Amino acid sequence: MVGKNCFAIASDRRLGVQLQTVATDFQRVFKIHDKLYIGLSGLATDVQTLYQRLVFRHKLYQLREERDMKPQTFASLVSALLYEKRFGPYFCQPVIAGLGEDNEPFICTMDCIGAKELAKDFVVSGTASESLYGACESMYKPNMEPEELFETVSQALQASVDRDCLSGWGGYVLVVTPTEIQERVIKGRMD
């Protein structure tokens, strides 16, 4: 979700095999560089593989260009990587969030074959995505400060995952402003 010169990216923490929970501290939001994060929902093995491939490509880019990748460029990279597997896709929907030039927040999501969907307010993905659309649509306000943005994102996340059996067991919220990164683990229903 986008705020005023900042963005927040959040995920739940459950890892499960259909109805059985295997872990309650699964990391889904990964750092690419200080101002660029990617959240990956879907099949856990594809989440980790895709993250490793993207970090590899970004490190190569950093070595060649001697700078970090812009969020728009990174989004195109992820889209190309996913579309390459058009007929045998990764079972993964990414959510990309970053601060671009002039610390302008950038967010986008994609389906599992790389169709980019840019938004100016919020993007969602995962098993609870339909609830998340509704919660974010009603709770979002433009130009929120980081504290209010954190509260809004946490409430939207909690509200939606509580209505989804396959998500939950706490939440992890990351708020990034031009000067600092705030990572918080929030307390949720453990069912």
Next chain:
Amino acid sequence: MTGAMDLPPKGGFSYDYCRRNAMLADKGLKMPGFLKTGTTIVGLVFQDGVVLGADTRATEGPIVADKNCEKIHFMAPNIYCCGAGTAADTEAVTDMVSSQLQLHRYATGRESRVVTALTLLKSHLFSYQGHVSAALVLGGVDVTGPHLHTVYPHGSTDTLPFATMGSGSLAAMSVFESQYKEGLTREEGIKLVADAIRAGIFNDLGSGSNVDVCVITKGKTEYLRNHQLPNPRTYASSKGYSFTKGQTEVLYTKITQLKPKVEVTEGDAMEE
């Protein structure tokens, strides 16, 4: 597998996950749905050129994923293409042909022709036998005049004075069939296209939100993004939700200060 990690791949599709995905599907894993563009896309030829129109809703099953997406894609300064079908396919195929047209322009030194774009698109789509699900309305003005074509996912094409594609194509075609005539002026053309898209937006469930229009004439292209917004969001309260600080229970906080990155510019050569 280590070979795939050494170099970025050469391009084209890679099929290495097909067998794994088939195995997972057997075990009961549901394939996530693709983003489709639902869509009403239209085009018509008027006296000075071509007008293209599209709605702006992207759907994922029955859910609206994007309320304001762009379906009119740039191919060349004088050629634009509207896309319906699977969103990733329309974006990838139009980007690819747009790059090929640019290279062709550099090689020939001439403005791109609409038939060039058409042939590139139809040969790509035919070679994938319809699995690349992109239904396109291609329009533009080149040295030979204004052209409008439709391209179907299997690679067949039609050349028409007015065309509609997508789930809302019947609603839009009804408007065109009743009101189209030869030699329309620019204003009449834009109005007719907007009327046809609105028919699709209000009558077809897969199309919605706003109307995008693109007018291409000899030497000039105008992309009227969100030309009409017939579905504004009226239910949101001006106050919105407000959450007080501290309303969410936090278990663990970690704040990292971001150091401003130091730019390394050319330094002096090292002293021996």
